[in-house]
Amino acid sequence: MMQKAKDDAELADFGRFSEPALLILVSLAEGPRHGYSMTEDIEAIAGVRLGPGTLYGALARLEARGLIEPLKSEDRRNPYRLTSLGERALRARLDSMMTVARTGQRRLASA
């Protein structure tokens, strides 16, 4: 339980980059992607197009925390993948969001 709370806290202090960081982790959950592919994928799943300033602000933070890592590439478009820490943080965050969503729906249904 404590480990889960710790994993969930990994994304907590990203400030304005929290949401973009979460979307990036969700995008990378399917497999390694480079920046352009992430923006396309995020637009498809969440309907928002991240600008490069926001995207790389969040990517740099995720990389610094060890939640994602770059892969070697000959191409100038460097792909990234989730690390095991990133996977745990994503799982913990999604679980906590799911709990909030379920509670909200239950309360709305009984209102």
Place this chain on the structure above:
Amino acid sequence: MSWLLRLYPAQWRERYGEEFGAVLASQRASPGLVLDVLGGAIDAHLHPQIQHSHSKQILGDNMGDDMTTLEMLQRCAAGGPKLSPRDRRIASLVMILSALVLAGLYIGLTKIYRAAPAVEAVFYMSFPFLALVYGQTAYLRKRHWLTQIFVLGAGLLGLYLVMLAVCVVGSKL
């Protein structure tokens, strides 16, 4: 649009520049995009995440699990940008001398003008000013002396004007 990349710190550009440029080139130019890149550049200067991730990359690529190197890198990261003991001593000395000059100036001005807002502003600016002096002396030491004077002078003037405005407003309340 690629000129916007120049607004980012050099170390950041070295690490993310190419891929950032590729993503930037794929997007349609708009005021929103310019604002996003400007915001990212300010953030990169204020929160240089790159230092931490870059040291990890060095470890991964070249140095394996060398604990001595890891400890050295962590010490550097904890101490901020690379400052030699000499840099720190010079910056501290300049800060102490500035504090003495500022204290003398404040005492002299108080004798002449009493508690006028312009004098009070000197007192209130002294704390952030000393931090500014230390920072600028340490980090701009290798820059041209004109650059140092300009940056420090502009910082000092800006700080004084802000404090003066605060004191003037405060005296009228």
